[in-house]
Amino acid sequence: MFDLRRSHQGYRINKMCNSLIVKDNRAAFQADEDAYMQRFGLSSEEQQCIRERDWARLVQLGGNIYFLIKLGFVTQNGLYRMGAQMRGETLEDFLKTRHAKGAR
Amino acid sequence: MSRIIAGIATSHVPAIGGAYDRGAQADPDWKPLFDAYIPVRAWLRQLRPDVAIVVYNDHGGDFFFDKYPTFAIGAADHYAVADEGMGIRPLPRVRGHFEFSRSLVHSLVYDEFDLTVCQELAVEHGFLVPMHLCFEHTPD
Numbered sequence: 001m002f003d004l005r006r007s008h009q010g011y012r013i014n015k016m017c018n019s020l021i022v023k024d025n026r027a028a029f030q031a032d033e034d035a036y037m038q039r040f041g042l043s044s045e046e047q048q049c050i051r052e053r054d055w056a057r058l059v060q061l062g063g064n065i066y067f068l069i070k071l072g073f074v075t076q077n078g079l080y081r082m083g084a085q086m087r088g089e090t091l092e093d094f095l096k097t098r099h100a101k102g103a104r
Numbered sequence: 105m106s107r108i109i110a111g112i113a114t115s116h117v118p119a120i121g122g123a124y125d126r127g128a129q130a131d132p133d134w135k136p137l138f139d140a141y142i143p144v145r146a147w148l149r150q151l152r153p154d155v156a157i158v159v160y161n162d163h164g165g166d167f168f169f170d171k172y173p174t175f176a177i178g179a180a181d182h183y184a185v186a187d188e189g190m191g192i193r194p195l196p197r198v199r200g201h202f203e204f205s206r207s208l209v210h211s212l213v214y215d216e217f218d219l220t221v222c223q224e225l226a227v228e229h230g231f232l233v234p235m236h237l238c239f240e241h242t243p244d
Contacts, residue, residue, distance in 0.1 A: 007169050011169060014168075014169060015168070015169075015170075018164055018168050020189050021164075021186070021187050021188065021189050022187070023187065023191065026189070064164075064169075066163040066164040067164050069189065070164070070188070070189035073188075073189040073190045074189065099133075100133035
């Protein structure tokens with residue numbers, strides 16, 4: 001459950017993700033991810049997970065899906081891609097379990 | 105005194121908003137969902153409600169964990185459309201009803217709800233998807 005303890009743990013990750021609601025910030029992130037991450041006091045592990053788009057680990061580190069999805073949007077990782085990775089499947093295999101095969 | 109004339113519970117899945125913006129209402133995967141709201145809109149046109157109270161959870165559309173209210177309520181003439189990370193959707197800003205909100209705030213606070221009252225509130229898919237499924241809109 002995402003409670004205050006988890007929110008406290010993942011605060012920096014979620015804060016960085018939330019900053020991506022601003023168009024200029026999305027451009028800055030895309031231009032230089034490492035420099036952008038420096039602004040948020042992220043640990044080296046947190047930065048590594050963001051670089052690797054390791055969604056399952058980001059959740060373990062306190063990332064909240066409402067905010068991780070904003071990082072997903074800016075890196076072309078929709079919820080289905082994130083979900084497939086969390087299940088250890090390819091997107092194509094995951095989509096076979098969906099009714100709408102063209103969903104993304 | 106106001107009178108409650110209807111209640112509607114509906115999905116707010118964000119992908120519905122994307123499909124709506126792409127004009128995918130007739131797409132075979134989406135058609136059954138969008139078609140289900142045709143009678144809802146007809147029913148609402150018949151009822152002619154003055155005000156819609158939309159209860160939803162914010163998904164970081166406006167709020168962040170730095171300050172996170174348990175209950176928040178809008179009290180403004182207009183509400184902006186939030187940028188949820190993909191740009192601002194091509195929807196008109198939402199008209200509010202300040203006097204109705206003020207009266208609701210008054211009654212809820214006196215009933216001991218701990219409200220955060222928002223005179224600026226950017227609304228997101230939790231609010232917008234139900235609104236554009238249930239009502240036709242035109243730009244202001």
